[in-house]
Amino acid sequence: MGFMTSSVPESRGGGATATSVEADLGWALGVVFRRYAKAAAAALDDVPGGPRGYQVLATTNAEGPKRQLDLAAQLGVDRTVMTYLLDDLEKTGLVLRQPDPVDRRARLIVPTDQGKETLCDLERRLSAAERDVLGSLDEGERLIFRMLLQRVAVKADAVDPIQNACELADETIDITET
Amino acid sequence: MGFMTSSVPESRGGGATATSVEADLGWALGVVFRRYAKAAAAALDDVPGGPRGYQVLATTNAEGPKRQLDLAAQLGVDRTVMTYLLDDLEKTGLVLRQPDPVDRRARLIVPTDQGKETLCDLERRLSAAERDVLGSLDEGERLIFRMLLQRVAVKADAVDPIQNACELADETIDITET
DNA sequence: TATTGTTATACTCTATAACTATA
DNA sequence: TATAGTTATAGAGTATAACAATA
Numbered sequence: 001m002g003f004m005t006s007s008v009p010e011s012r013g014g015g016a017t018a019t020s021v022e023a024d025l026g027w028a029l030g031v032v033f034r035r036y037a038k039a040a041a042a043a044l045d046d047v048p049g050g051p052r053g054y055q056v057l058a059t060t061n062a063e064g065p066k067r068q069l070d071l072a073a074q075l076g077v078d079r080t081v082m083t084y085l086l087d088d089l090e091k092t093g094l095v096l097r098q099p100d101p102v103d104r105r106a107r108l109i110v111p112t113d114q115g116k117e118t119l120c121d122l123e124r125r126l127s128a129a130e131r132d133v134l135g136s137l138d139e140g141e142r143l144i145f146r147m148l149l150q151r152v153a154v155k156a157d158a159v160d161p162i163q164n165a166c167e168l169a170d171e172t173i174d175i176t177e178t
Numbered sequence: 179m180g181f182m183t184s185s186v187p188e189s190r191g192g193g194a195t196a197t198s199v200e201a202d203l204g205w206a207l208g209v210v211f212r213r214y215a216k217a218a219a220a221a222l223d224d225v226p227g228g229p230r231g232y233q234v235l236a237t238t239n240a241e242g243p244k245r246q247l248d249l250a251a252q253l254g255v256d257r258t259v260m261t262y263l264l265d266d267l268e269k270t271g272l273v274l275r276q277p278d279p280v281d282r283r284a285r286l287i288v289p290t291d292q293g294k295e296t297l298c299d300l301e302r303r304l305s306a307a308e309r310d311v312l313g314s315l316d317e318g319e320r321l322i323f324r325m326l327l328q329r330v331a332v333k334a335d336a337v338d339p340i341q342n343a344c345e346l347a348d349e350t351i352d353i354t355e356t
Numbered sequence: 357t358a359t360t361g362t363t364a365t366a367c368t369c370t371a372t373a374a375c376t377a378t379a
Numbered sequence: 380t381a382t383a384g385t386t387a388t389a390g391a392g393t394a395t396a397a398c399a400a401t402a
Contacts, residue, residue: 025308025324026218028331033211035334040204069360078394083362105360105401130203136333141326146203148315148323153206155314156213247383256371261385283378283383359402366395372388379382 036133043125047118048088052077054126056089057111057119065108067100094118214311221303225296226266230255232304234267235289235297243286245278272296 040051047053055075060066066074072082086109089095094115100106111119134142218229225231233253238244244252250260264287267273272293278284289297312320 025312025327026214026304028324028327029211029214031331031334032327033207036204036207067360079361080363080395081393100360103360103402107361126204133334134203134330136329137326144322145326145330146206148319148326149203149206149210151314152312152323153209156209156311245383257384258372258386259370278383281379281383285384357402360400361398362400363398364396366393368393369391371390373386374388375384375386377383377385379380 032133036129039129039132040126043129044122047122048092048094049085052081052085053089053094054119054122056085056109057094057115057122060095060109061111061116061119065098065110067103067106067108068097069106071109089115210311214307217307217310218304221307222300225300226270226272227263230259230263231267231272232297232300234263234287235272235293235300238273238287239289239294239297243276243288245281245284245286246275247284249287267293 037051044050044054047057049056052075056071059071059074068082068086069079072079075082077085086095086097090097093112096110096112097107098110100108134145137145215229222228222232225235227234230253234249237249237252246260246264247257250257253260255263264273264275268275271290274288274290275285276288278286312323315323
């Protein structure tokens with residue numbers, strides 16, 4: 001179990017060697033994740049906030065206007081971080097802060113036309129990054145891998161949703177109490 | 179492509195929705211990685227340096243005494259960070275800094291008996307974490323998933339070994355030049 | 357009184373530079 | 380001169396606390 005940083009699996013020889021069958025999940029997971037993260041970060045380099053900035057664009061574009069706090073909760077970032085992030089995105093002209101008609105404290109985040117165009121371009125770049133990372137698998141294997149990974153992820157996310165199931169709850173009828 | 183942070187895939191409805199077939203590799207990868215990282219970090223909580231500390235133990239135990247600089251390169255951490263890390267590990271009695279007989283500048287890092295025992299315990303905990311994360315797959319699927327992941331990882335690591343293939347080169351005969 | 361968003365501050369992690377002791 | 384390791388310092392990224400406006 002090389003955990004998640006070291007390069008090269010290394011031939012195991014010495015003392016408390018890892019179990020043989022379960023070879024290095026952590027290592028593999030770490031390598032693949034970082035590889036994708038790096039490729040993605042490179043693809044998103046010119047977006048303010050990088051991956052975070054992209055997420056704001058993608059979410060607001062796909063799901064419509066969002067309040068800052070909801071956005072922060074959904075993306076798993078602190079609300080103070082969201083402020084800085086949106087400052088940069090707004091400065092670059094990718095999103096707008098609009099007053100919420102039903103709550104004058106809140107601001108609704110919407111992507112600008114330029115933001116939508118940028119997003120479209122970023123999606124393409126990310127697709128390329130994905131294909132690049134999974135390049136060692138053929139079509140069929142890639143499909144299987146994705147399917148299994150997706151299943152593991154959905155389960156993992158259900159067990160441990162970043163931290164904000166509560167925030168999401170108000171989008172559905174509240175069945176948790178009474 | 180929900181990238182790698184947001185919780186819950188969310189139903190896609192709006193504008194520039196992600197491509198339908200390649201559903202959210204980044205998101206899934208991120209979720210699974212963080213889930214494992216979190217579980218592993220919890221399992222390694224009482225080890226100085228957490229995952230890093232574990233890696234030092236695992237590497238020096240499996241591959242024998244290592245000089246600090248080599249260890250740092252192999253684990254992908256800065257040499258200054260390695261100093262702090264080893265300070266803590268040595269203070270806790272898990273490793274020793276021994277003088278290198280062939281170079282009085284260098285120190286060889288070796289695990290103590292206590293370090294080896296601790297390592298043994300940690301390996302068990304990490305195995306549990308692994309089984310936990312992959313819990314949604316049955317035996318056969320787990321095997322396939324591991325195999326595919328491993329292949330992707332090995333390729334990814336070859337393309338982009340953390341950054342220090344050069345440092346590793348002196349352990350083999352240098353065939354890269356001449 | 358509680359909540360949205362902002363600002364200022366502090367903390368953590370990591371990297372950079374300067375230093376020593378050896379080579 | 381270059382290298383192994385240490386130390387001090389500075390930088391990014393993130394979280395905490397106090398604040399203004401509104402509910």
